Amino acid sequence: MLRKRIIFTLIHSDGYFMQSRNFRLQKVGNLLWLEKNYKFQHISFSLDELIILDATRNQKNLSQFASIVSGVVNDVFIPVAAGGGIRSLADADLLFKSGADKIVLNSLQYENPLIVRELVEKYGSQSIIASVDYKSTAEGHLVYVNDGSKKIEYSLKEYLTYLEDLGVGEIYLNSIDKDGTGFGYDLETILNVKDLLSIPLIIAGGAGNEKHLLEGLKTDGIAAVATANLFNFIGDGLPNARNHIISLGENIANWNANS
Amino acid sequence: MNIVVIDYGMGNIRSIQSSLLYLGVKSVIVSSDRNDILKADKIILPGVGAFGEAVREIKKRNLEKHLAEAVLKDGKPILGICLGMQLLGLSSEEGGFNKGLNFVNGVVTKLYGEGIKIPHVGFNQIQVNENSRLYNGLNSEPDFYFTHSFKMTSEDDIGASHCVYGSRFVASFENNNVAGVQFHPELSQNNGLRLLKNFIERF
Incomplete structure (x- = not known):
């Protein structure tokens, strides 16, 4: 049976890993800090996938980010997706060469759908995750690009359909309101849109503890739950959460081979 | 042990390379050169992307001839991974009809089924063939990481x-010296490392 996935998202900005709350960034530590506090090679054995996003606000430096990606992925034998600031085929190539197995797109999808189609053609749908940032307001669900700074004219439902038509492989749906709060996922919105999609849906924004991950995993039509909460899942937090979730009989993968 | 990972410009081969080194393989060469291929103890054919484009890249480098010489004539073990596995088959309907390397009789068509999401992404369980060498030491329905839209x-x-x-x-096949896996062992944690170790030691 196809398993559901637990994904960790690392938010990077200008050489540092960040805790994001409602898209405001707080510096946590650099690569050395990450290795010391997270022992990533070890932690990665309790993750189904890793996503690394560059959220540097002003001028993103893709080659600096690519070298961070290649530092993180050393001896990490899980799928790694990377993105943030991809605007061309050359940008995507650089991230693939730096150890990314998939790329994550966001603003490009709105600004230049033709390049998105070219990326789909070259690397296949399965290599491309479409990231979508939204806010829920009285007027409905509004979609934002450029690290949550620019509202676009599509409604959330229209935008999801538009992205699926572009041929992307998965949707990474992130609630700006819930981001970093630890209050739980925005299941209300998620339930409202999930049936529109015929591609896998990853939900993000709000997971603060194991219970939230479980709520997402138990919901039909959600392929994966993501968390970017460096504080709440520090040290053995994530491995312990995974082991407990497996012991509850949830449908997630077991890797019990002796290598 | 000298393993050549075939380089034809498609996708991320870094994780394959690093998992082989992690397993203690002395020499891992990324190459499309005939001499390297004919000197290899074993060959890995990786691949991410579209079938048609992959075939064009392979032909551009004369790899279909070099691989046939190494695998069919010299009997070197080869492991195709994901698109690399599909390329070892007869043909694919991805992006129009394209012929593969024809090392095994396998045909590649679009995934289909009621209510399923495509691509097929994530860990899924394998129904292991009882004569398998690849899954030695793994439990009965081991989890491996898939990400694909076409199947063999x-x-x-x-x-x-x-x-x-x-x-x-077909999640995997092992036909004498020719093997392939639809999933990504290099992204499948301990299970994947064990499978690669089995390919190194048992083929």
Whole structure:
């Protein structure tokens, strides 16, 4: 049976890993800090996938980010997706060469759908995750690009359909309101849109503890739950959460081979 | 042990390379050069992307000839991974009809099935063929990481193990010295490392 996935998202900005709350960034530590506090090679054995996003606000430096990606992925034998600031085929190539197995797109999808189609053609749908940032307001669900700074004219439902038509492989749906709060996922919105999609849906924004991950995993039509909460899942937090979730009989993968 | 990972410009081969080194393989060469291929103890054919484009890149480098010489004539073990596995088959319908390397009788078609999401992404369980060498030491329905939209099926006995997603398809095959896996062992944690170790030691 196809398993559901637990994904960790690392938010990077200008050489540092960040805790994001409602898209405001707080510096946590650099690569050395990450290795010391997270022992990533070890932690990665309790993750189904890793996503690394560059959220540097002003001028993103893709080659600096690519070298961070290649530092993180050393001896990490899980799928790694990377993105943030991809605007061309050359940008995507650089991230693939730096150890990314998939790329994550966001603003490009709105600004230049033709390049998105070219990326789909070259690397296949399965290599491309479409990231979508939204806010829920009285007027409905509004979609934002450029690290949550620019509202676009599509409604959330229209935008999801538009992205699926572009041929992307998965949707990474992130609630700006819930981001970093630890209050739980925005299941209300998620339930409202999930049936529109015929591609896998990853939900993000709000997971603060194991219970939230479980709520997402138990919901039909959600392929994966993501968390970017460096504080709440520090040290053995994530491995312990995974082991407990497996012991509850949830449908997630077991890797019990002796290598 | 000298393993050549075939380089034809498609996708991320870094994780394959680093998992082989992690397992203690002395020499891992990324190459499309005939001499390197003919000197290899074993060959890995990786691949991410579209079938048609992959075939064009392979032909551009004369790899279909070099690989046939190494695998069919010299009997070197080869492991195709994901698109690399599909390329070892007869043909694919991805992006129009394209012929593969024809090392095994397998045909690649679009995944289908009621209510399934495509691509098939994530860990899924394998129904292991009882004569398998690749899954030695793994439990009965081991989890491996898939990410694909097309699948292989075969009418011949090619030593296939299967996965079910929408329909039943070839998760892996092992036909004498020619093996392939639809999933990504290099992204499948301990299970994947064990499978690669089995390919190194048992083929």
